[in-house]
Amino acid sequence: MNRGLFITFEGADGCGKSTQLNLLAEYLTKKGFEVVVTREPGAKGLGEKIREILLNYDGPVSDRCESFLFLADRAQHIDMIVNPAVKAGKIVLCDRHTDSTVAYQGYGRQLPLDRIKMLNEIAVNGRHPDLTFVFDIDVETSMKRVGDDKDRMESAGKEFHNRVRYGYLEIAKQEPKRVKVLDATKTIDEISKLVIDLFEQNFGI
Numbered sequence: 416m417n418r419g420l421f422i423t424f425e426g427a428d429g430c431g432k433s434t435q436l437n438l439l440a441e442y443l444t445k446k447g448f449e450v451v452v453t454r455e456p457g458a459k460g461l462g463e464k465i466r467e468i469l470l471n472y473d474g475p476v477s478d479r480c481e482s483f484l485f486l487a488d489r490a491q492h493i494d495m496i497v498n499p500a501v502k503a504g505k506i507v508l509c510d511r512h513t514d515s516t517v518a519y520q521g522y523g524r525q526l527p528l529d530r531i532k533m534l535n536e537i538a539v540n541g542r543h544p545d546l547t548f549v550f551d552i553d554v555e556t557s558m559k560r561v562g563d564d565k566d567r568m569e570s571a572g573k574e575f576h577n578r579v580r581y582g583y584l585e586i587a588k589q590e591p592k593r594v595k596v597l598d599a600t601k602t603i604d605e606i607s608k609l610v611i612d613l614f615e616q617n618f619g620i
């Protein structure tokens with residue numbers, strides 16, 4: 416396989432997606448693929464500055480401002496990191512992307528979904544994930560995993576996080592071919608095997 420791929424990992428805080436992303440990266444690297452591991456918000460460069468504001472600014476932040484900061488980070492990330500890597504034939508594994516904005520700002524903050532989707536389109540400028548994993552977990556378990564040291568988003572409350580979870584499941588219902596939901600309460604090994612199987616089924620490798 417020599418075409419590039421863009422794969423995204425999504426789900427609630429504490430769902431284990433970063434662990435799974437790293438396990439898939441390891442597996443694919445061993446198989447000889449060139450893999451790029453990245454994230455939103457906060458890939459290297461300017462993204463790190465935007466991430467700092469988004470997660471740690473302790474004054475009031477309007478919901479629309481929050482959305483635009485995530486979207487600004489995304490536009491920079493797509494142009495500077497994702498597109499060059501995919502065009503060079505690499506496999507890009509990205510921790511969070513457009514579905515996070517639909518789930519957190521759309522369903523969670525209850526901003527109009529059609530507008531959030533339109534703004535996402537402007538930010539990605541035609542680049543869409545080839546495959547997305549959503550790691551589904553109930554809010555109690557995810558908050559227990561996050562613990563007491565919560566960032567600004569993680570502190571948003573149980574109702575908010577319930578809406579985020581519902582949002583992800585709705586996204587998966589609407590786009591079943593791209594978005595695969597996995598039960599994040601299974602063991603790390605069980606989930607990793609499912610991720611690898613789904614990856615191989617989708618791309619025939």
Ligand code: TYD
Binds near residue numbers: 456513568
């Ligand atoms: P991060 O520490 O990366 O969380 P995790 O390790 O769980 O991925 O923090 C990112 C936070 O930002 C997370 O709470 C989800 C939130 N977020 C949004 O609200 N909208 C977005 O578009 C993105 C990309 C993230």
